[in-house]
Amino acid sequence: MIECDACKDWFHGSCVGVDEDDAPDIDIYHCPNCEKTHGKSTLKKKKNWSKHDTGQSTESKQCRTAVKCSLKNYAAEPFQVLMM
Numbered sequence: 001m002i003e004c005d006a007c008k009d010w011f012h013g014s015c016v017g018v019d020e021d022d023a024p025d026i027d028i029y030h031c032p033n034c035e036k037t038h039g040k041s042t043l044k045k046k047k048n049w050s051k052h053d054t055g056q057s058t059e060s061k062q063c064r065t066a067v068k069c070s071l072k073n074y075a076a077e078p079f080q081v082l083m084m
Contacts, residue, residue: 002026006034 001010002018005028013020016031027044035041 002029004029004031004034006030006038 002013002016002023003010009031011018011031013023018026018029025043027042029041030038
């Protein structure tokens with residue numbers, strides 16, 4: 001069941017074309033009668049929990065900066081590598 005935010009009447013989702021899985025994503029619901037005077041229903045804004053998420057899959061993400069270095073950079077003073 002879904003409540004119209006304008007007239008406060010309750011409707012079966014199947015009777016007004018609202019899928020049960022989509023109902024949690026609706027922010028403001030207007031029934032077919034109230035849609036004429038109050039406008040269409042609106043969906044909740046999706047939250048992006050990752051500030052670095054570009055919407056691309058992980059396979060297509062590329063590094064932003066390439067880093068080139070050799071191991072000799074890590075074996076410099078004061079920490080020398082001793083070979084035995």
